[in-house]
Amino acid sequence: MRTHRIRLAAAGLLALAPLLLAGCGSDDPPADTGSDTGSDTSSSASDGGGETTEATITISDFAYGDPLTVAPGTEVTVVNEDPAAHNANDADGAFEEPLISQGESATFTAPEEPGTYDLICTAHEQMSGQLIVEG
Ligand SMILES: [Cu+2]
Structure with missing residues (x-):
């Protein structure tokens, strides 16, 4: 029935x-x-599956560490462990933060355009690193 x-x-x-x-x-x-x-x-x-939506760059001993690969638009936190103030800005101005004191952090949003971005510190010319955006 x-x-x-x-x-x-x-x-x-x-x-x-x-x-x-x-x-x-x-x-x-x-x-x-x-x-x-x-x-x-x-x-x-619930976008936490495969793609990273948050990442951290830790600056220590005047270095950014290994190149960091992130998805476009990732929220990147920059942490400074050095007594000297640093930041992690894009050499071409795609993102930037003010100088960060020891133990403090700042954030920027990774560019939408995939590519390799050279990190510079506005206080220390000798510092260099890379942020790789992979879409
Ligand atoms: Cu620096």
């Missing part, structure tokens, strides 16, 4: 009444549009 009804609904009202179908047939997967929208929303909302 039940099966018969669902079948009838599926055959006759599929195009006309998707709401009715979704309401009574939970064993049917007719909600293609709905589940698509749902997974889209959840994947963009």
Whole structure:
């Protein structure tokens, strides 16, 4: 009886009444549009899976450490462990921070354009490092 009804609904009202179908047939997967929208929303909302959305550059002994690879738009925190003030600015001005005192930090947003960005410190010409943006 039940099966018969669902079948009838599926055959006759599929195009006309998707709401009715979704309401009574939970064993049917007719909600293609709905589940698509749902997974889209959840994947963009919980973006912590593969891509990095936050990263840290730690400056120590007048060095930036190994080149850091991030996704476009990543929020990058710059931490300074040296007694001397430093920052990690892009040589071409794509991002910059004020000089950071020891134990303090600043943040910048990684560029949207993929590429290798040379890091410079406005206080120390000899410092160099790289931020790699990979989209
Ligand atoms: Cu410096």
